[in-house]
Structure formats: structure tokens, C-alpha cells
Amino acid sequence: MCEGSGLLxxxxxxxxxxxxxxxxxxxALTETMDGAxxxxxxxxxxxxxxxxxxxxxxTPYPADAVAVCGRGGAHRAPELxxxxxxxxxxxxxxxxxxxxxxxxxxxxxxGRVLAFEWPAGGVLFRAERQTVVRARESExxxxxxxxxxxRLVRRRRDLPRGSGPVRLRVPPEQPVAVQVxxxxxxxxxxxGSLTRxxxxx
Numbered sequence: 001m002c003e004g005s006g007l008l009x010x011x012x013x014x015x016x017x018x019x020x021x022x023x024x025x026x027x028a029l030t031e032t033m034d035g036a037x038x039x040x041x042x043x044x045x046x047x048x049x050x051x052x053x054x055x056x057x058x059t060p061y062p063a064d065a066v067a068v069c070g071r072g073g074a075h076r077a078p079e080l081x082x083x084x085x086x087x088x089x090x091x092x093x094x095x096x097x098x099x100x101x102x103x104x105x106x107x108x109x110x111g112r113v114l115a116f117e118w119p120a121g122g123v124l125f126r127a128e129r130q131t132v133v134r135a136r137e138s139e140x141x142x143x144x145x146x147x148x149x150x151r152l153v154r155r156r157r158d159l160p161r162g163s164g165p166v167r168l169r170v171p172p173e174q175p176v177a178v179q180v181x182x183x184x185x186x187x188x189x190x191x192g193s194l195t196r197x198x199x200x201x
Contacts, residue, residue: 003083003116003124004115004116004117004118004119004123004124005116005117005118005119006116006117007080007114007115007116008021008022008024008025008115008116008117008123009021009022009025009113009114009115010080010112010113010114010115011025011112011113011115012111012112012113013029013036013037013038013039013109013110013111013113014036014037014038014110014111014129014170015036015037016035016036016037017037018031018037019037021115022115024090024115024117024122024123025090025115025123027090028040028041028090028123028125030108030168032108032168032169032170033168033169034169034170036110036169036170038108038109038110038168038170039088039108039109039110039113039125039127040106040107040108040109040168041088041089041090041106041107041108041109041125042088042089042090042091042092042093042104042105042106042107042184043087043088043089043104043105043107043183043184043185043186044093044102044103044104044105044184044185044186045102045103045105045185046101046102046103047101047102047103047135047137048060048101050062050063052103052105052132052135054180054181054182054183054185055102055183055185056181056183057181058070058180058181058182058183059178059179059180059181061086061130061178061180061182062175062176062178063131063132064129064130064131064132064171064173064175064176065086065129065130065175065176065177065178065180066111066128066129066174066175066176066177066178067084067085067086067127067128067129067130067177067178067180067182068084068177068178068179068180069082069084069179070084070179070180070181070182071083071084071181076112076128077126077128078112078113078114078126078127078128080114083126083181084126084180084181085114085126085127085128085182086107086109086125086126086127086128086129086130086180086182087124087125087126087182087183087184088105088107088109088124088125088127088130088184089118089122089123089124089125089184089186090118090122090123090124090125091121091122092104092106093186100137101137102137103135103136103137104135104136104137105132105134105135106132106133106134106135107130107131107132107133108130108131108133108168108170109125109127109129109130109131110127110128110129110131110170111127111128111129112127112128113125113126113127113128114126114127120186124184129170129175131170131171131175133168
């Protein structure tokens with residue numbers, strides 16, 4: 001389980017009000033297209049069709065879900081004295097090859113959010129609700145070298161499709177509640193080796 005070393009903030013997002021949080025946390029706050037404030041974060045997970053599963057086993061969850069304590073606690077997730085809630089980090093993992101089936105997730109966190117110092121740098125979040133915005137299973141292809149013939153390329157007058165900012169919105173429907181024992185995944189990839197973390201699956 002990825003664990004933080006100290007509580008930085010305990011706040012609620014998903015409304016139009018921006019919470020008062022330390023600078024380390026506020027850099028991860030984003031505004032959705034309908035004016036709500038949410039947390040933009042990153043994690044690793046196994047992709048199984050349209051479901052995602054934490055690296056350390058755990059219950060698969062859909063792209064939009066509310067966490068229920070996976071340790072049997074009779075409390076609402078996330079709880080400070082527990083490890084429940086959806087885990088994610090403020091910074092993405094550095095680019096490196098990933099084994100098949102592992103996805104890098106960009107997620108939108110809302111509801112109650114706990115923010116902790118993460119020893120490897122950045123902030124570890126545990127959240128009540130998680131919406132997967134983007135899942136990437138492989139790195140983009142490298143940029144090809146310049147044309148050896150030296151021919152110039154014309155610049156496009158319009159922007160390519162999908163090149164603008166991500167238009168974020170927390171879905172208005174109430175998502176499914178999932179009993180999940182989640183993990184951001186980064187501590188397993190960084191702590192041992194990538195191979196060992198996959199032997200746990």
C-alpha cells in the first residue's frame with residue numbers, strides 16, 4: 001500500500017468552491033468545464049476491458065466510482081485512520097516501457113479528499129470518488145528525425161483534432177459504489193522492480 005508520511009489537507013471538491021489548501025496540494029486542483037473544482041492526479045493500474053484493477057490485486061473498478069472501505073470498516077471512505085479510498089499521485093510516473101495490461105491513468109478526484117506528503121516527492125491523495133479521464137497503455141511513438149532530403153513542411157492553419165485542452169467534467173450521475181482496496185501503483189513500480197510488482201498479480 002502506498003502510504004503518505006504526513007497529512008497536508010482534508011478537503012472536499014466537486015463543487016464550485018475552491019478549497020483553501022497548501023501550495024503543494026493546490027497545484028493539483030483543476031476547474032472542470034462546468035465550474036466545479038476537482039483534483040487532477042495520476043496512477044497505475046491493470047486494465048481489464050472497461051475495468052481497472054490495483055497492482056496489488058484488489059477489486060476491479062469502473063471508470064467512474066465511489067469508494068467503499070475495502071477493509072470492512074463501517075465508515076465512509078476515505079477515513080484518516082484507515083487506508084481506504086481511491087489512491088493517486090500529484091505527479092505522473094516518469095516515462096518508461098510498461099508491460100502489457102498496465103495502464104497509466106489520469107484521474108479526476110472529487111468528494112472528500114485526503115492529501116499526504118509522499119516520500120518520493122509530490123502528494124499522495126486518497127479520495128471518495130474517482131473518474132478515469134484517460135488511460136494509456138503504451139508510450140507514444142518517438143518523434144521521427146528531420147527529413148534527410150531537407151524538404152520543408154507546410155504548417156497547418158487549423159489545429160489537429162484532439163489537440164486542445166482536456167475538457168473535464170465530473171459526471172452528474174451518481175456512480176456505482178465499489179468496495180476497493182486501492183493503490184496508486186507507483187510505490188510498487190519504484191520500490192522493487194517492475195518485474196517483481198507483476199509477479200504479485
